Amino acid sequence: MKKTVFILFLILLGMAGCIPEHGPTYQATPYDLSQPSYFPTKNNIPADNPMTEEGVALGRKLFYDSRLSGRDGTDGIRSCSSCHHQENSFEYGAPTNTHHAMLPLINLAWNRTGLGWNGSVATLEDMVLAAVTSPVEINADTNQVVKYLQKTDDYPELFEKAFGNREITFVNVEKAIAQFVRSLVSADSKFDRYLLGEEDLTEDEMAGYELFCTEEGADCFHCHGGGGLALMTTNLFYNNGLDDEFNDPEDRAAVTGSHWDRGAYKAPTLRNIAVSAPYMHDGRFTTLDEVINFYSEGVKDSENINPLMHHVMDGGVQLTDLEKAQLKAFLNTLTDETFLNNPEYSRP
Ligand code: HEC
Ligand code: HEC
Known part of the structure; x- marks a missing residue:
């Protein structure tokens, strides 16, 4: 009798989707975006991309990874950091080869009006896609980027920690880099x-x-x-x-x-x-x-x-x-x- 009740219990649990299918459950640590009291209370962190320690760390690695560049995935000459230099407030001392000068990457977690000089890019996630594929920026192909990352020793595990999935998608590349950029807070001048x-x-x-x-x-x-x-x-x-x-x-x-x-x-x-x-x-x-x-x-x-x-x-x-x-x-x-x-x- 006891056994039947237990089995029934297990079946009910299973129907409610409570039994983990396999492997360790994915548990990323929420990231604490330090927010001084005088900053606007409303930020633009999207509901489908909450910031986590693991996501920000992955985004940081990707932001600095020049192996992302090149249409065949092997050029290895350009990353976000080739143009966005920390010591220049994530701008760059000289004009770039795009016809517009650069913009700093500061406190963009509070920007709610669109990105770029004309505001044409709606979200940071979209900006990652634009920057990676633009011929005058990283000039890469999103499928090639994903293929390259999947083959490395370290990235699949980092994506699993951040997003619960070793299968890398470009959407998760966008999310991770966007999380890192949102973590760039200037509040100590x-x-x-x-x-x-x-x-x-x-x-x-x-x-x-x-x-x-x-x-x-x-x-x-x-x-x-x-x-x-x-x-x-x-x-x-x-x-x-x-x-x-x-x-x-x-x-x-x-x-x-x-x-x-x-x-x-x-x-x-x-x-x-x-x-x-x-x-x-x-x-x-x-x-x-x-x-x-x-x-x-x-x-x-x-x-x-x-x-x-x-x-x-x-x-x-x-x-x-x-x-x-x-x-x-x-x-x-x-x-x-x-x-x-x-x-x-x-x-x-
Ligand atoms: C009517 C709105 C407006 C006012 C008033 C204004 N600015 Fe600006 N400022 C802008 C805009 C718009 C830009 C960018 C213009 C462009 O690039 O064509 C800008 C650009 C700048 C830049 C360059 C920023 C960069 O990263 O390239 C500086 C520095 C600046 N303003 C300082 C000031 C100072 C100092 C004052 C007061 C004397 C001032 N602004 C008044 C709108 C304004
Ligand atoms: C070749 C140089 C270059 C590279 C590489 C580059 N950027 Fe940029 N970035 C720029 C320039 C130039 C602008 C100003 C663009 C405009 O509005 O015309 C810009 C603007 C931005 C902005 C908008 C900031 C604002 O205040 O609106 C974000 C965000 C950004 N870049 C993120 C990235 C990320 C993330 C990467 C890597 C995936 C990247 N960029 C790679 C040159 C570059």
């Missing part, structure tokens, strides 16, 4: 420590902060002050008056189809801005002084300029030399040495 009440700004830095945040001052905060100054960008798209003629087929208008978005691009984060030259979508400025001079007296009027460029009629915000130096001193407080040297982000 001098300015962060100031916000937390841990460190004071100098008089000049304080004056620059004031200029940054006031309309009569340098008037920067509307576009670069998103997330309560935590992200240093709204992640939105604006025409900031660099030009008065627009012929780039990949500006924001390429995404929206609207004539009014000609010459509009994402306002990049200003975190680590001192180490991520060149500046603007086409890398036209090589120093922060040039950028500040542009906003001060080089702004060009056009019917497309964003209304938040309040001082366009004066050609810019018209800063004195002292104010320019103060604004630059403030921008320099956004450099986050902890991020730039974080051993968890470096080549594994």
Whole structure:
């Protein structure tokens, strides 16, 4: 009698799918995305790709693995890290062979408006696919990448630990790299420590902060002050008056189809801005002084300029030399040495 009850119990369990079929069950450890109190509470971590320790570690290895590149899987010359250098805030000192300059990989777990200068790539997972297959980026074939990874000694086990499956799929490659990129959090600049009440700004830095945040001052905060100054960008798209003629087929208008978005691009984060030259979508400025001079007296009027460029009629915000130096001193407080040297982000 007892035995029948037990067998019945086993059958019921089996029907409910509770008996593990074989092998060890897959149990990845949830990843704790450190999130300072003043960061936006909403992030963009998709429900079908929760971050795990194992997923982030795998993504990091893939991010730095140059054996991914080449259409026959053997070129071995390019990885994400060939262009995205940690010491430059995951940008690169020089313009790349794509016609657009680079964007930093910082705090993208909070970006909810699309990726790239024009926002055409919806998610980080999609960006991995785009970067791996683009002829001017990694230039690989997704099937070849999967075949190569499957043949290695170490990857099948790492995929099993992260996703519960030794059979590698490109979807899981996308998920892992996206998890690693979401783990790249910058929140320990001098300015962060100031916000937390841990460190004071100098008089000049304080004056620059004031200029940054006031309309009569340098008037920067509307576009670069998103997330309560935590992200240093709204992640939105604006025409900031660099030009008065627009012929780039990949500006924001390429995404929206609207004539009014000609010459509009994402306002990049200003975190680590001192180490991520060149500046603007086409890398036209090589120093922060040039950028500040542009906003001060080089702004060009056009019917497309964003209304938040309040001082366009004066050609810019018209800063004195002292104010320019103060604004630059403030921008320099956004450099986050902890991020730039974080051993968890470096080549594994
Ligand atoms: C050949 C250089 C190169 C390689 C290799 C490369 N990237 Fe990029 N990446 C760029 C450039 C240039 C941009 C700016 C693109 C644009 O919007 O036109 C960019 C933009 C991005 C962005 C958007 C950031 C933002 O704020 O919108 C992400 C994310 C990204 N890359 C991730 C990756 C990943 C992951 C890999 C590896 C799978 C990779 N990249 C490989 C050059 C490269
Ligand atoms: C109307 C919105 C707006 C305002 C106001 C604004 N910016 Fe920008 N900023 C942008 C946009 C958009 C870009 C990218 C433009 C491009 O590449 O064509 C940009 C780019 C930059 C860059 C280069 C970023 C990079 O990674 O290449 C810096 C630095 C910068 N702005 C600093 C400032 C400062 C300092 C102020 C105040 C004096 C300011 N911005 C005011 C929208 C704005």
